[in-house]
Amino acid sequence: MLLLDEKKLASLLNEVKVIAVIGAVDKPGRPVDRVGRYLIDAGFKVIPVHPKRENVWGLKTYKSILDIPEPIDLLDLFRAANFCPFHADECLNLKELPKVFWMQQGISSPESRAMLSGKDITVIEDRCLMIDHKNLVGKE
Secondary structure, eight states: OBOOOHHHHHHHHHHOOEEEEETOOOOTTOHHHHHHHHHHHTTOEEEEEOSSOSEETTEEOBSSGGGOSSOOSEEEEOSOGGGHHHHHHHHHTSSSOOSEEEEOTTOOOHHHHHHHTTSSOEEEOSOOHHHHHHHHTOOO
8 A cells, every 4th residue: 555645654654663773873963863763763663684783773673573572564775676575574573564665755666656556555666754844753
């Protein structure tokens, strides 16, 4: 399901509590670091995912979303578009499907969108979660 209606997007973001950040790194100046820290400060439970790191933002970091022991509301992808279908496939193998599969600004994947179509997952492409959250539901 592709969703770009701002009111529906705001409503969906208000339902999100747990966000897995795929490609999480805490290197200052990197977009993923800025967004991850913003999401933590905004009150979300953020679960970093990185194949080689064990601790990002002072949080336990998982090698794969399949290793996360709790349901995820939103997958936030900071990976090149060619990796997105792999993560879409992982997403489909979760016990509980997330509400949102979010590809950050500059990332889109028609293949991932096609893989997830027909599922109860909202696919967002080429948008910044931090900017949308600030603009639609942020409390600044």
